[in-house]
Amino acid sequence: MTVYAGQGDPDRSLALLWGGEEPRTGRSGPKPGLSVDAIVSAGIAVADAEGMSALSMRAVGERLGRTAMALYTYVPGKAELLDLMHDRVLAELPGGLPLSDGWRAAVTAWAEDLYACYLRHPWVLQVSQARPVLGPAELTAMERLLAALQPAALAPERLRGAVAALWQFVRGTAATTADARGAAAATGVADEDWWNARSARLAELAPDFPQRFPLLTALQSAGGGAPEDSGREAFRTGLAVLLDGVASGAGS
């Protein structure tokens, strides 16, 4: 019945995300051979191993020794399964933070953790990030970021802005890095070579590139690779810019 193009029915997903496993007291019928948890794990395993495009209900069922339709006893559909997989991945994030070294170190640690988590499961970055799923792990991660930022004593509005900017930034840079890795893995060409090939092709197709894009050209030659290249570096320096922005509004 097409809730709306994108993720699963929010109500169903929320219920699955927050509703604990019920203890099954005195119900009839055969014992469940599967569980939501097992299905989510299988889904993550499939996506980790073969990528998002290989994630089908058939594939998940097969990994569990069942048919695709068996999953529908536990999960309303593929979209909701994706929501669950998303939150489960975020649950890998560590709980603690180095709060004693100041908020800047704490936020940096938070960002590094999230970045690493995304890179461990790059397919998550292909799930539409639009609607927040509001699963427990996602909210915990946000709470953790708020805890890291607390010593900065930001005004509420500014705090909201900082949270949004930080989260989107980590997600975006992780996506770029993940794809560079993916391209390298898929083509057998190293990151840098891949970019060089792309760059050469571009120079061939658009000979007036330096005239048309002087600033891009300058930046490219000034730094080394492309502006998109070397994701790690972009992550570090972008985060520094962001944190400077946060600092400039810090209350103490």
Added chain:
Amino acid sequence: MTVYAGQGDPDRSLALLWGGEEPRTGRSGPKPGLSVDAIVSAGIAVADAEGMSALSMRAVGERLGRTAMALYTYVPGKAELLDLMHDRVLAELPGGLPLSDGWRAAVTAWAEDLYACYLRHPWVLQVSQARPVLGPAELTAMERLLAALQPAALAPERLRGAVAALWQFVRGTAATTADARGAAAATGVADEDWWNARSARLAELAPDFPQRFPLLTALQSAGGGAPEDSGREAFRTGLAVLLDGVASGAGS
């Protein structure tokens, strides 16, 4: 749901993006009734009107009075078509910038333009942002951002970080806003009501919410809606944080 994973063959996409229309001198065969441009336009029309999930080769062909297979004469496949559509959308961005009011105003204008463009074509946000397509419009947009930032005289490395952070931020906040709008449109519920319903459901499912997430709870009550709500506000204040960060590294 909807994965939209791997993009098209980079070489083919690049060639289509940069290779101008050839004049067709003295070739045999019937005259082409379509063109790459017309197909891209039709694709955008379909996606704008009915969303990404309705974008199929069959639908695009139908809009042009052809079958799906007719498109393959002009375009290698759906993935490459998506690349072309993406760049065409970015070509809507205006060319000028208010450079006389300082770089801060210029970057703000750039960000607002991009934000608005994404919201006009929200389906673009579902195309995997990972690999840069490097189309002319995308590069022009980046060149424009560099022009806006030039008066800030940032060091190359820092400039790269700022560009990445700004772009990802606009994209991310636009995605959140677009989804809130989509949910509102699909369910007939206003933005705020939709969030309230979600929030109420969450409170019902997780009664210990305030204890578990004290900082989130505080932030929520301090500001009004949710941290995700009111995308416009998050965009404005997040951008302010970012620009403060850029300013703190400005050379003049």
Added chain:
DNA sequence: CGGCAACTCTTTATGCCGTAAGGTTATCAG
């Protein structure tokens, strides 16, 4: 114990999708 309702899981089927393969027809060069 028998009967029934509840439950899991399978089979089958529907209607999409992208696109490979091959046929038909219009248009050109010669």
Added chain:
DNA sequence: CTGATAACCTTACGGCATAAAGAGTTGCCG
């Protein structure tokens, strides 16, 4: 006119999510 070529078509294949219906299993209740 002839033959090549290109645009477009029909058909078909293997995939997808999932609706519908049935088979088999289990526990409760009389």
